[in-house]
Amino acid sequence: MSQTRLLGNWKTSAGFAIPTVGWLFWFLIIPLGIVIAYSFATKGLYGGVVYSWSFSNYARTVEWIYLRVLGNSVLLAAMTAVFCLLLGYPMAYLMATSLPRTRSMLLILVVIPFWTNFVVRAYATKLLFGGLSSGPWIVLVGMVTNYLPFMILPLYVSIEKFDFTLLEAAKDLGASRVQLLRSVLLPLTKRGIVTGVILVFTPALGEFVIPDLLGGARTMLIGNLITEQFLKTRDWPFGSSLSLVLILMVILSLILYFHFQGSDEGDPISYAD
Numbered sequence: 001m002s003q004t005r006l007l008g009n010w011k012t013s014a015g016f017a018i019p020t021v022g023w024l025f026w027f028l029i030i031p032l033g034i035v036i037a038y039s040f041a042t043k044g045l046y047g048g049v050v051y052s053w054s055f056s057n058y059a060r061t062v063e064w065i066y067l068r069v070l071g072n073s074v075l076l077a078a079m080t081a082v083f084c085l086l087l088g089y090p091m092a093y094l095m096a097t098s099l100p101r102t103r104s105m106l107l108i109l110v111v112i113p114f115w116t117n118f119v120v121r122a123y124a125t126k127l128l129f130g131g132l133s134s135g136p137w138i139v140l141v142g143m144v145t146n147y148l149p150f151m152i153l154p155l156y157v158s159i160e161k162f163d164f165t166l167l168e169a170a171k172d173l174g175a176s177r178v179q180l181l182r183s184v185l186l187p188l189t190k191r192g193i194v195t196g197v198i199l200v201f202t203p204a205l206g207e208f209v210i211p212d213l214l215g216g217a218r219t220m221l222i223g224n225l226i227t228e229q230f231l232k233t234r235d236w237p238f239g240s241s242l243s244l245v246l247i248l249m250v251i252l253s254l255i256l257y258f259h260f261q262g263s264d265e266g267d268p269i270s271y272a273d
Contacts, residue, residue: 038240047234057241066225070245073222076136076211077204080143081197084151087144088196092155096162107156110149121146122213129214139215143204150203151196158192159185198257205253206246222246 039057042050060066095106113121125142162185170184186193208223222242229239 035240035243038237039244041237041240043235043237047236049236057238058245060238061241061245066242069220069225070222072220073205074249076140076143076221077201077207079140080147080204081151081201083140083144084148084200085193085197088148088151088155089193092152092159092192095152095156096159097164110152110156113146113149118146119209119213122210125210126214136215136219139211139219142210142214143207146210147200147204150199154195154199155189155192158189158195162188194257198253202250202253205249 037051038049040053040055042052042054042056044050061070091106091110095103095110098106122142125138125145129138129141166184166188167180170180175183206223206226208221208227211219211221211224212227223246226239226242226246229235229242
């Protein structure tokens with residue numbers, strides 16, 4: 001009787017999962033398979049795709065000019081994550097330690113940018129700083145401005161769960177402010193830091209709207225390069241290979257995230273949250 005009930009529950013759960021699995025298969029697995037197939041093809045004479053088994057596109061991705069673009073993209077994404085962390089941590093700490101009414105107001109201010117279109121926010125940054133000068137630093141400002149909430153929210157959740165009596169105990173033991181931050185607060189909110197860095201670094205790595213609007217032709221990143229291959233030069237096979245390289249880098253960042261998460265769960269200090 002119990003086995004029949006379990007089998008019925010399993011069938012019901014599987015039935016509810018069918019729409020989700022079908023959506024992922026149709027809009028994720030199949031498009032990804034097409035991209036993989038294109039990456040081994042070659043560009044046709046008039047921009048078409050000639051299906052032939054070739055690794056020439058992946059060989060092009062390791063050329064110096066493209067490696068430099070990829071390196072600039074990684075550097076910009078890393079700098080975006082670092083600046084978002086430096087700016088977001090004090091804001092998240094202020095939110096977590098404020099009164100409930102003030103905390104709610106600050107949380108609304110952080111969420112308000114999500115009510116505005118991403119492109120509109122990028123244009124607003126361009127209007128604000130575009131008249132002064134242009135260059136990579138404006139792209140960095142635009143990236144930090146748009147991705148800062150993705151850093152603040154996980155940091156806020158992590159700091160809100162923090163046991164602040166640990167800071168008082170450390171003060172009684174003679175710890176300085178630097179020691180409180182380095183040895184108590186930062187280690188016990190490491191999960192929020194790692195989550196925020198991943199949430200900022202991953203989309204920033206493939207960003208192309210902000211560099212295109214704020215940096216123009218002088219700022220070429222991996223996202224802009226992929227866009228040009230598909231829309232301008234119509235070299236879909238090479239654009240597909242670049243896209244897969246970017247996907248692999250994102251997967252690598254997620255593997256690092258789960259690695260840090262697993263080590264955090266295995267650390268006894270994490271249970272003080």
